[in-house]
Amino acid sequence: MAIKSLQDLFVHTLKDVYFAERQIVKALPSMAEKASDSELKKLFQTHLEETKGQVDRLEAVFGLVNERPEGEKCPAIEGIIAETEELMSEIDDADTRDAAMAAAAQAVEHYEIARYGTLVAWAELLGHKDAAKKLAETLEEEKSADAKLTRAGQRKLNQQAA
Numbered sequence: 001m002a003i004k005s006l007q008d009l010f011v012h013t014l015k016d017v018y019f020a021e022r023q024i025v026k027a028l029p030s031m032a033e034k035a036s037d038s039e040l041k042k043l044f045q046t047h048l049e050e051t052k053g054q055v056d057r058l059e060a061v062f063g064l065v066n067e068r069p070e071g072e073k074c075p076a077i078e079g080i081i082a083e084t085e086e087l088m089s090e091i092d093d094a095d096t097r098d099a100a101m102a103a104a105a106q107a108v109e110h111y112e113i114a115r116y117g118t119l120v121a122w123a124e125l126l127g128h129k130d131a132a133k134k135l136a137e138t139l140e141e142e143k144s145a146d147a148k149l150t151r152a153g154q155r156k157l158n159q160q161a162a
Contacts, residue, residue, distance in 0.1 A: 010122045011067055017115045018058045019071030024051050024108060027081050031101055036094035037160070039152055040102060047105075047145050054138045061123075064131045080107050099161035102153050109146035116142060 003009050028051065032044035062069040084104035091097040116139035123132035 006122060007126055010119065010126060010128075011065065012072060013115060013119055013122070014058065014061060014065075014067070015070055015072035016074045017112070017119065018055070018062075018069060019074045020077035020112065020115070021051055021055045021058060022071060023074070023077050023081055025055065027084065031084070031088070031105065034088050035098055035101060037098045037152075037157060040098050040157060043145075043148055043152060044101075044105070050141055050145070054141065057134050057138055061131045061134050064134070065128055076111060077108070080104065080111065083107075093161075095157070095160040099153065099157045102149050102157050106146055106149045106153075109142050109149065112142045113139065113146065 003012055025048065028044050028048040032041050032048065035041040035044055059069045084101065087100045087104060088097060091100055116135055120132050120135045120139055123129075123135055
């Protein structure tokens, strides 16, 4: 897709984050399974369901801007997920693996926060008010997930790994 305008860039970025969310849906079950800490396991399971809702919301956003939902390969999310899978396979100590997975999940959340923040701003600028509201809802969910991971790490996971 040739990007010639902010609208084109907006759609390209929507496709990027749609691809990313669908990859996250595939990765979270494995992370939940490998988590030894019950709180972390629950965080991953809860975020899996939330992410499925985010995929649905993105599909609605595509409709609001008269585009067909489709993904655009996202090397950034593929790299974060590949690094996470590598860490999970290399770390034998369960506590250390939990701390690593929480940190990797935060890397994903930070990527998503950056993408959704930009999409909200562009949607508002382009006059896609309903799309902006839906994207802002997802942005808040991503910020909340990041905060929960931070609390889990600070309260328990990092201490156990130390």
